[in-house]
Amino acid sequence: MEHLNMQSMDKVAANVAKIRELFPNCVTERINNEGKLEHAIDFDMLKQELSDHVVDGLQERYQFTWPDKRKAILAANAPINKTLRPCREESVDFDNTENLYIEGDNLEVLKLLQETYLGKVKMIYIDPPYNTGNDFIYRDEFKQNASEYKDNSGQYDEEGNQMVTNTESNGRFHTDWLNMIYPRLKLAKDLLSDDGVIFISIDDNEVDNLRKICDEIFGESNFIAHMVHKNNSMKNQSKYVGVSTEYILIYSK
Numbered sequence: 001m002e003h004l005n006m007q008s009m010d011k012v013a014a015n016v017a018k019i020r021e022l023f024p025n026c027v028t029e030r031i032n033n034e035g036k037l038e039h040a041i042d043f044d045m046l047k048q049e050l051s052d053h054v055v056d057g058l059q060e061r062y063q064f065t066w067p068d069k070r071k072a073i074l075a076a077n078a079p080i081n082k083t084l085r086p087c088r089e090e091s092v093d094f095d096n097t098e099n100l101y102i103e104g105d106n107l108e109v110l111k112l113l114q115e116t117y118l119g120k121v122k123m124i125y126i127d128p129p130y131n132t133g134n135d136f137i138y139r140d141e142f143k144q145n146a147s148e149y150k151d152n153s154g155q156y157d158e159e160g161n162q163m164v165t166n167t168e169s170n171g172r173f174h175t176d177w178l179n180m181i182y183p184r185l186k187l188a189k190d191l192l193s194d195d196g197v198i199f200i201s202i203d204d205n206e207v208d209n210l211r212k213i214c215d216e217i218f219g220e221s222n223f224i225a226h227m228v229h230k231n232n233s234m235k236n237q238s239k240y241v242g243v244s245t246e247y248i249l250i251y252s253k
Contacts, residue, residue: 016041023049029175031067037175064212066175069182076183080111110187121191124198128184131177131205177206178213185217192253197224200249207247214251224250 016039020027026049030040044057084102088094102109188198198218202210215223227248 013039019046025049029067037067064209064216066178068175068179072179072182073186075107075179076186080108082108082112084109084112107184107187110184110191114187114190117191119190119193122193122196124188124192124196125201126184126188126198127201128181129177130203131174174206174209178209181206181210182213182217185213189217189253194253196253198251200251201229201246202249203246204243207249210249214249218251218253222252224252226250 016027019041020039023046026042026046027039028042029037032038032040044055047055047057084104086094091097185200192198200210200214211223211226227250229246229248231244231246
């Protein structure tokens with residue numbers, strides 16, 4: 001049985017899309033009156049593109065920001081009332097091994113590790129979701145691959161939280177990913193020793209934004225290298241070429 005779409009065309013969204021084709025630098029992400037993120041026009045920038053003289057506007061300064069960045073900082077700094085519980089029945093040689101495998105939300109775990117490992121970790125390697133728009137579904141502390149998501153046809157997790165695919169069309173393509181990674185990197189930095197280093201795998205979708213975030217959190221002077229990593233299989237993710245490389249950003253404490 002076919003269901004009719006009872007909503008008329010969103011002309012504002014269509015006009016924003018048209019302007020984006022002509023002036024992609026004039027389209028940004030913002031929070032609307034309903035508290036939702038959406039694509040929007042930077043009218044000051046659009047005025048400048050259509051003017052033959054410098055247009056007065058907000059004072060220009062070097063910065064990297066996005067909607068809810070302050071909430072991401074708050075998420076990193078806020079305490080939690082949780083603890084780690086040992087699973088002896090699932091462990092091998094629990095009392096003697098020097099290795100730990102921790103299962104849980106990584107933001108909460110990073111906070112719980114602060115007390116014991118603050119400033120003591122020599123090396124961190126992370127392989128975060130690449131924000132392809134199709135591979136992962138986000139809540140702040142949740143990720144699930146696309147096949148698992150389709151199996152859960154109700155589109156809700158066990159706690160009743162609605163999940164949405166982080167596609168470019170929903171106006172949250174970069175914002176959600178930035179709000180996810182920012183507090184985790186802030187906490188990871190605190191775990192590193194003074195001579196510690198962090199390695200972060202990433203692909204083309206967020207490598208530029210990740211570099212800006214790391215410059216802000218670790219300090220631009222602590223950038224070590226931007227390595228190119230070759231995959232064994234070629235992925236046809238782009239429109240014109242088959243991509244067989246990803247990247248690893250390296251920063252010191």
